[in-house]
Amino acid sequence: GQNIDQPTEMTATEGAIVQINCTYQTSGFNGLFWYQQHAGEAPTFLSYNVLDGLEEKGRFSSFLSRSKGYSYLLLKELQMKDSASYLCAVYTGGGNKLTFGTGTQLKVEL
Amino acid sequence: ETGVTQTPRHLVMGMTNKKSLKCEQHLGHNAMYWYKQSAKKPLELMFVYSLEERVENNSVPSRFSPECPNSSHLFLHLHTLQPEDSALYLCASSQDHRGLHNEQFFGPGTRLTVL
Numbered sequence: 001g002q003n004i005d006q007p008t009e010m011t012a013t014e015g016a017i018v019q020i021n022c023t024y025q026t027s028g029f030n031g032l033f034w035y036q037q038h039a040g041e042a043p044t045f046l047s048y049n050v051l052d053g054l055e056e057k058g059r060f061s062s063f064l065s066r067s068k069g070y071s072y073l074l075l076k077e078l079q080m081k082d083s084a085s086y087l088c089a090v091y092t093g094g095g096n097k098l099t100f101g102t103g104t105q106l107k108v109e110l
Numbered sequence: 111e112t113g114v115t116q117t118p119r120h121l122v123m124g125m126t127n128k129k130s131l132k133c134e135q136h137l138g139h140n141a142m143y144w145y146k147q148s149a150k151k152p153l154e155l156m157f158v159y160s161l162e163e164r165v166e167n168n169s170v171p172s173r174f175s176p177e178c179p180n181s182s183h184l185f186l187h188l189h190t191l192q193p194e195d196s197a198l199y200l201c202a203s204s205q206d207h208r209g210l211h212n213e214q215f216f217g218p219g220t221r222l223t224v225l
Contacts (some may be wrong), residue, residue, distance in 0.1 A: 004152070033213070042112055042200070042216040043153075087153070091212075097166070098214060100153040 002026045004101035006088050011107045012078055020073045020104045022088035033098065034062055034073045035087040043087055046073065075106075083108045113137040114217035116201050122223045123191065131186040131220045133201030141207035142184040143214065144176060147198040159184060160207040191224045198222070 003025045012018040024032070031050035035043035049055055049064035049071060061074040075082055085103040092099055114135045123129050135142065144156040158166035159178040173195075175187040184201055198221050202214040 035216075040218075040221075042114070042218045044112065044216070045213050048213065089153075097155060097158070098153075099155075102150065102152045 002090070002092060002099040004088055004090055004099060006086075006101040006104045008102065009105045009107070011109060012075075014078055014080060014108055014110055016078050017074065017076050018078060018106065020075075020086050020088075020106065022071045022073070022101060024069050024071075024088070024090050024101075026069075026090050026092045026099060028092040029066065030091040032062075032064055032071050033087075033089040033091065034060075034071075035089065037085045037087060037103065039084075046086075078108050080108050080110075082106065112215045112217065114201060114203055114215050116199075116217035116220050118220055119218065120221045120223075122225065123188070124225050125191060125193075127191075128187070128189040130188065131199055131201075131222075133184040133186075133217055135182055135184075135201075135203040135215070135217075137203060137215060139203040139205050139215075140181055141204045141212075142178060142181070143202040143204075144184065144186050145200040145202065145216075147200055147219070149197075153200065156186075158207055165207055188222075191222075193224050196222055196224045 006022045034046040037043040047062035054063045059076045064071045087103045088101040089098040141160045146154045157176045162178045177185040198219045200219045201217040204212045204214045
């Protein structure tokens with residue numbers, strides 16, 4: 001079966017750095033996505049990792065270790081608008097099947 | 111604005127009603143998806159269409175019936191639903207349904223409540 005784990009909730013301070021972890025056990029692996037979802041809105045794409053290492057995109061970075069079944073999303077210089085749910089999703093199998101974690105609800109406080 | 115629209119945004123229906131959810135993508139993609147998002151649970155893939163052909167049915171009850179008349183439009187027909195079917199129904203599209211880095215673009219969802 002497919003299993004993806006991430007913390008349910010996190011709280012951080014504006015201007016700080018936060019790391020959201022994701023671990024996975026899946027049959028097949030063709031890459032890992034991070035999506036951001038604000039309440040009542042569509043999930044929007046943040047990052048994609050298929051090779052080990054760090055991918056940096058502005059204030060957001062994502063890391064992957066395939067041997068450990070582990071990824072993290074790093075958010076720097078946090079802003080209030082970063083308060084949202086962050087979804088980890090693993091792309092498995094030959095088809096475009098995304099298996100999602102339950103999401104991490106991040107709250108950014110002053 | 112992701113290029114994927116869904117209507118209606120909110121729907122309340124009784125268990126004996128028949129209703130349909132509509133999704134339209136303006137991105138020229140070939141693959142479209144229906145997901146169900148319930149509180150405290152991961153997004154669940156329901157159906158995948160590629161070039162108007164259903165390529166995946168993820169053990170979804172027959173009270174949910176998808177239709178893809180062309181590559182830009184996707185419907186989800188609902189009949190005799192149960193209260194536990196209340197959820198956010200998300201539509202997504204991608205360039206193809208196979209291949210690496212096939213980012214999916216999501217619509218805003220339809221919030222469905224079954225009474």
